[in-house]
Amino acid sequence: MVRLYRENRSKFYRVKCPDCENEQIIFEKASTVVDCVVCGHVLAEPRGGRAALKAEILAELE
Known part of the structure; x- marks a missing residue:
């Protein structure tokens, strides 16, 4: 299809x-x-496809 x-x-x-x-x-x-x-802390690093998140996820947006 x-x-x-x-x-x-x-x-x-x-x-x-x-x-x-x-x-x-x-x-x-x-x-x-x-x-x-604000502080410069790394929140995400690229990993080829999806990024490696280093922060707490509060919400998923569309």
């Missing part, structure tokens, strides 16, 4: 920094290191 439309299977996450409690939205498949904008 051929799909007529391509659905997006990637997600965004609202995460909380473990150091400063700042909430930030990051992409599930980040291709670069994602740092906290």
Whole structure:
């Protein structure tokens, strides 16, 4: 069966920094290191496909 439309299977996450409690939205498949904008703590590191998240996930966004 051929799909007529391509659905997006990637997600965004609202995460909380473990150091400063700042909430930030990051992409599930980040291709670069994602740092906290407040304190600079690494929140996600690229791992080829999905990023390795180093922060607590608060919500999954679509």
